[in-house]
Amino acid sequence: MDLQTWDYGLAHRISNSADAIWWKAFCSGMITVQTCRKCLRDQLPIGTICRFCRSQNDLGTRVFHDEVNRVGSTKVTTPAAPEFEAAVPFTITTFEADSGVRITMPECASVVQSSRVKEPAAIVPCKCSLLPIPHIQMTFGSGE
Amino acid sequence: MRYTGASIIGIGESSVGKHPHESTQTLAASVVQAAIADAEIDWQDIDGLVVTQPLVGGFPRHSLAVAEQLGISRQLAFADTVSMGGASSVLSLQRASDAIRNNRASTVLIVAADTPRTGQEREESVRHFAKQRHPSWEQPIGMLNLSAYALLADEYLRQHSLERDALIEIPVAMRSHARSNRNAAYTDSMTREEALASRLVSDPLRLVECSPINDGGVALVVTDTSNRGSSSTDSIAIRGSGFATDYDSVTYKVGESVDSPRRAFARAAKDSALGIGDCDLLMIYDSYSIATAIQLESIGASAKGRAPEDFREGKYSTDGEVPVNPHGGLLSHGHCGGATGMHHLTELIKQLRGVADGQVSLRDGVGLLQAEGGIISAAASMFLTRMQ
DSSP states (O other), X not given: OOGGGTTHHHHHHHHHHHTOHHHHHHHTTOOEEEEETTTSOOBOOTXXXXXXXXXXXXXXXXXXXSSEEEEEXXXXXXXXXXXXXXXXXXXXXXXXXXXXXXXXXXXXXXXXXXXXXXOEEEEEEOOOXXXXXXXXXXXXXXXX | OOOOSEEEEEEEEOOSBOOTTOOHHHHHHHHHHHHHHHHTOOGGGOOEEEEEOOSSSOOXXXXXXXXXXXXXXXXXXXXXXXXXXXXXXXXXXHHHHHHHHTTSOSEEEXXXXXXXXXXXXXXXXXXXXXXXXXXXXXXGGTOOHHHHHHHHHHHHHHHTTOOTTGGGHHHHHHHHHHXXXXXXXXXXXXXXXXXXXXXXXXXXXXXXXXXXXXXXXXXXXXXXXXXXXXXXXXXEEEXXXXXXXXXXXXXXXXXXXXOHHHHHHHHHHHHHTOOGGGOSEEEEOOSBHHHHHXXXXXXXXXXXXXXXXHHHTTTTSTTSSSOBOTTOIIIIIOBOGGGTXXXXXXXXXXXXXXXOTTOOOOSSOEEEEEEEETTTTEEEEEEEEEOO
């Protein structure tokens, strides 16, 4: 199973929820954040107003990699909806780029969390089938 | 001291727990009867109504439906529904106080009741809280409210280099407080070891660090202080309040700290000319252990990263330096859905009147209600004082 065929219903919902261009980029193998095209600082749905530059515009995507900080992480054991029942437990993590933009994404359960001592060197879309929702995989640095 | 503005002259409350034979409407009716009797007023004295939006049994224009059920529709000059999660307690009272100050009404009834424990299936509750998350960034990845709080907890523990189980001190303290409260839902003893044995529901939060959903209701009568004068020892003055917000969804949190409780408190302190050092007790909205810690530190009661240790050392116990939630808080007294946090308010009033089950000692008769809604998205603070 690859990303394109994962839970089409959920993907469709994500796409419809905000014309999520990050989802399309995710499927093509990039972690991106959907940002204001003008200042690139805010994550926002299409057509809404950027909190920082106040422009109301179409969106661009900013590739989300390299200099990111993991700011919060939690292992979820309660499914929020039936489509998540097979997925739990899984981990949700929030990363923050140096620009201040945040992205919160699930990680598959195969990734062992050691959140207090290691920071990820890179995060990439994970193509395993352990988690039936778009999720990420982390590569840890050797700084520990 | 001469008091002006609005004061609380009557309260009615139910126990918190399972009310399988009650609906949201019948619970509301019971607590309203009790509040009116406590205030010693007549039904026709009420000309304002503020209600909170319940999870179960709500109407689209809920204040109008409650007025209709109580038979007070035609006498109302003011009606409103507050739906700001856990901050609704302070904001309901603020709304009533503002209506009185602006001569929109002279006596306002506040009603908050809900039956989410017995009135709906667990799955419906989960769905409700899932739908509260951001539709684009949070719902699609399976985030619940408790996971959003867990992200805050993880960030807090790392930021202050605390142990993963540091926050467990808070539910342990709340259980200890609830044991003397006849209306609390959970009164059996709980040691630190027993709390640590509770299962992780969203790491680092354990089940006992998440407030349990229950049924319950509260009603209050608020009036223009000049109607009652300052002679009644049962009247409680609304001295000042403040509101602040940073974001709605936690995904939009910017930077390391949650700042809205600090700003809401500063506004309330300025409005009332009171400070944290004036308070005999603090009522802190404790939907999750982490919410309690962040708010206590934001208002300056604890130093940053110190709240769990302050609980462990007894600073916030019922006989401590400044008691916090002597009724047991949401964590042990229970979370009543759309009526959540209202029992913090009735407990504070009973404490200031000197009639609470777990009565703490009072110095000046000043208490603070610090509340938050969403994921500490909306913060609201209010000082109440005993009239003397």
